[in-house]
Amino acid sequence: MSDSTTITTKTPEETKQEVEKSNKNMMLNVGPSHPAMHGVIQISVELEGEVIRKADIEIGYLHRAFEKHSESGTYTQVFPYTDRLNYVSPAINNFGYAGAVEKLMGLEIPERCKYIRVIMSEIARVADHLTCIGASAMELGAFSVFLYMMKAREWLYELTENVTGARITISYGRIGGVKADLPKEFTEQCRQALKKTREVLEEVDGLLTRNRIFMDRMRGVGVISAEDAISFGITGPFLRSTGVAYDVRKAWPYLVYDRMNFDVPVGTTGDNFDRYLVRMEEMQQSMRIIEQALDQIPEGPTNIDHEGRVIEPDLMADLGKFGKTAGLLKNETLLEPTLEGTGKRVHLQIRANDKDAWIPPKEQVYSNIEALMNHFKIIMLGHGIRPPKGEVYNMVEGGNGELGFYIVSDGTDRPWRVRCNGPCMRPMAALAGIITGGQMADIIATFGSVNMIAGELDR
Amino acid sequence: MPEAEWSKTLKKIQEQFGDRVIEMHAQLGQDTVVVSKAAIFELARFLRDDPDLKYNYLMDLTAVDHFTRKPRFEVVYHFLSLEYNARVRVKVPVGESDPEVESLTPLWKIANWLERETWDMFGIKFKNHPDLRRLLLYPEFQGHPLRKDYPVTKRQPLVGPKDPQA
Numbered sequence: 001m002s003d004s005t006t007i008t009t010k011t012p013e014e015t016k017q018e019v020e021k022s023n024k025n026m027m028l029n030v031g032p033s034h035p036a037m038h039g040v041i042q043i044s045v046e047l048e049g050e051v052i053r054k055a056d057i058e059i060g061y062l063h064r065a066f067e068k069h070s071e072s073g074t075y076t077q078v079f080p081y082t083d084r085l086n087y088v089s090p091a092i093n094n095f096g097y098a099g100a101v102e103k104l105m106g107l108e109i110p111e112r113c114k115y116i117r118v119i120m121s122e123i124a125r126v127a128d129h130l131t132c133i134g135a136s137a138m139e140l141g142a143f144s145v146f147l148y149m150m151k152a153r154e155w156l157y158e159l160t161e162n163v164t165g166a167r168i169t170i171s172y173g174r175i176g177g178v179k180a181d182l183p184k185e186f187t188e189q190c191r192q193a194l195k196k197t198r199e200v201l202e203e204v205d206g207l208l209t210r211n212r213i214f215m216d217r218m219r220g221v222g223v224i225s226a227e228d229a230i231s232f233g234i235t236g237p238f239l240r241s242t243g244v245a246y247d248v249r250k251a252w253p254y255l256v257y258d259r260m261n262f263d264v265p266v267g268t269t270g271d272n273f274d275r276y277l278v279r280m281e282e283m284q285q286s287m288r289i290i291e292q293a294l295d296q297i298p299e300g301p302t303n304i305d306h307e308g309r310v311i312e313p314d315l316m317a318d319l320g321k322f323g324k325t326a327g328l329l330k331n332e333t334l335l336e337p338t339l340e341g342t343g344k345r346v347h348l349q350i351r352a353n354d355k356d357a358w359i360p361p362k363e364q365v366y367s368n369i370e371a372l373m374n375h376f377k378i379i380m381l382g383h384g385i386r387p388p389k390g391e392v393y394n395m396v397e398g399g400n401g402e403l404g405f406y407i408v409s410d411g412t413d414r415p416w417r418v419r420c421n422g423p424c425m426r427p428m429a430a431l432a433g434i435i436t437g438g439q440m441a442d443i444i445a446t447f448g449s450v451n452m453i454a455g456e457l458d459r
Numbered sequence: 460m461p462e463a464e465w466s467k468t469l470k471k472i473q474e475q476f477g478d479r480v481i482e483m484h485a486q487l488g489q490d491t492v493v494v495s496k497a498a499i500f501e502l503a504r505f506l507r508d509d510p511d512l513k514y515n516y517l518m519d520l521t522a523v524d525h526f527t528r529k530p531r532f533e534v535v536y537h538f539l540s541l542e543y544n545a546r547v548r549v550k551v552p553v554g555e556s557d558p559e560v561e562s563l564t565p566l567w568k569i570a571n572w573l574e575r576e577t578w579d580m581f582g583i584k585f586k587n588h589p590d591l592r593r594l595l596l597y598p599e600f601q602g603h604p605l606r607k608d609y610p611v612t613k614r615q616p617l618v619g620p621k622d623p624q625a
Contacts, residue, residue, distance in 0.1 A: 059594065059595065060593075060594060060595035060596060060597070063595045063596065065604060065611075067580075067605060068604055068605055068609075068611055069611070072611050103487060104487070228568070230515050230516060230541070231567055231568040231569065232567075232568045232569045233516055233517055233518060233567065233569040244541070246541055251544055252544075390486055390487065391486070391491075391548075392487055392489065393489060393519070393537055393546075393548065402518070404518065404519055404537070406519060406521065406535065406537070408523050416523070417523045417524075419519070419521045419535075421518065421519040421521075421537075425569075425572060425573075426569055428572075429568070429569055429571065429572040430568070458595055459595070
């Protein structure tokens with residue numbers, strides 16, 4: 001047999017050399033086509049056995065030129081792109097961008113709208129953390145946790161769908177407001193969904209928090225010090241796990257966060273397990289905020305006219321055709337799905353009452369000339385929303401940390417420059433250093449706790 | 460804006476870097492300083508280390524192409540001080556013929572990636588950067604897409620599979 005001949009022809013010295021040669025460091029590319037890398041990250045590692053000696057992170061596989069495209073459309077046309085930045089919590093991106101333009105224009109948005117934005121942001125944040133913990137637990141083998149958490153996320157996405165008409169690519173923000181009001185039954189649905197989500201979190205807490213296998217995989221792994229985290233500019237749960245209590249909602253309150261009671265949970269060691277605990281607690285705090293906001297939210301005008309009748313849009317259009325437009329501007333109507341898409345009211349409580357930014361409700365556009373002109377001025381090419389010349393940086397607390405938009409306006413209807421400063425890039429830049437010296441298998445746990453969202457990282 | 464209403468940060472910068480400051484304002488309540496290219500490294504270190512300022516975060520680093528203006532580019536830095544809860548924006552005008560700025564990598568670790576991205580998108584070089592490669596795009600990409608003279612519809616040459624041995 002050929003096998004036996006090869007064995008006999010080797011001297012012990014040759015065998016030893018061969019073994020040494022094969023023990024040399026091995027280069028391994030993890031991803032981009034690797035399920036744990038979510039298909040968009042390449043980590044090139046140099047392995048000595050199981051230990052990582054060197055690592056290099058390659059990003060950019062999902063680059064879609066967000067910033068370039070933003071420059072070629074109008075201010076409103078940027079919204080669909082912002083949905084696709086962090087596609088797990090798109091509401092926060094929407095409002096972050098809208099807030100930047102509003103700051104630039106000096107627009108004050110109505111109270112009710114501020115509350116709606118807070119509620120939608122916090123729902124998005126809970127969904128974001130659910131996805132992060134669920135996915136990283138699954139990658140460590142806890143598949144049932146993933147299923148439980150996706151189930152809870154689906155309840156929240158259903159809520160989002162009821163409000164915005166879509167689960168993920170919602171495009172719900174508008175400059176000066178939001179697309180449509182909360183549906184009538186929203187408060188009840190929301191409280192129900194939060195109750196059920198809390199039950200899921202309790203279940204997951206029982207499954208993971210004191211689970212020996214999970215703790216062994218997470219504790220003391222992927223450690224980063226507070227100094228390093230600050231030098232890498234890391235914010236969000238990743239920073240808070242190191243013990244630094246920086247949260248944009250507390251430090252730079254926007255919307256109505258200064259009226260909410262909530263705590264900023266922090267960790268102590270900055271390892272994967274702390275990040276898990278911080279995220280778990282943040283979900284509880286977010287739900288606290290939502291409940292407070294639901295209690296405090298001011299009621300908007302109802303969809304009845306001054307005589308207490310509900311006016312349907314087609315009736316209003318008919319009145320307009322016959323010139324009976326007196327008082328029509330003050331009326332509110334129930335919008336049909338064909339007019340606004342979701343069958344909801346649009347009223348002054350959810351949009352800034354400023355002709356520079358406000359698109360009037362469709363039934364008014366169809367029924368009176370003032371609203372038609374206003375609509376025309378906002379929509380037509382070369383008119384549109386025109387913030388004054390200048391620049392602004394606006395930040396909100398995204399799911400993963402500070403999400404900033406830097407906008408430069410040249411006074412036309414198109415932004416001169418839109419810069420999205422996403423929170424994901426910073427822990428990704430730090431990741432190579434964190435995983436070096438650790439085990440190959442720990443990449444999965446650490447990478448999971450970064451909660452890398454490629455849409456925002458690669459833009 | 461009258462000088463008396465300036466924030467602590469602007470006053471300090473005026474004191475220390477008065478001769479190299481080109482412009483200063485606090486439009487929309489956001490402190491902004493425009494300084495000459497030669498001063499940026501020193502200013503950044505001053506902002507980080509001064510006990511009254513302690514801007515320990517490099518929050519953002521990007522550029523703007525003003526195209527018709529001279530100098531053409533502006534590198535924009537956003538700093539955040541956790542301790543004093545303050546922010547400042549620093550801008551550095553950079554000419555088209557010699558787009559190069561001092562790198563901040565010795566001061567902040569994140570400057571490495573942010574500067575790589577700015578190089579990638581605008582073609583602005585960073586002096587003393589340890590590893591100035593493209594960050595988001597691939598090495599064969601031609602041009603710098605966020606420059607205003609880069610057409611949004613421009614096609615790039617296709618790159619075939621690479622030889623793993625090479």
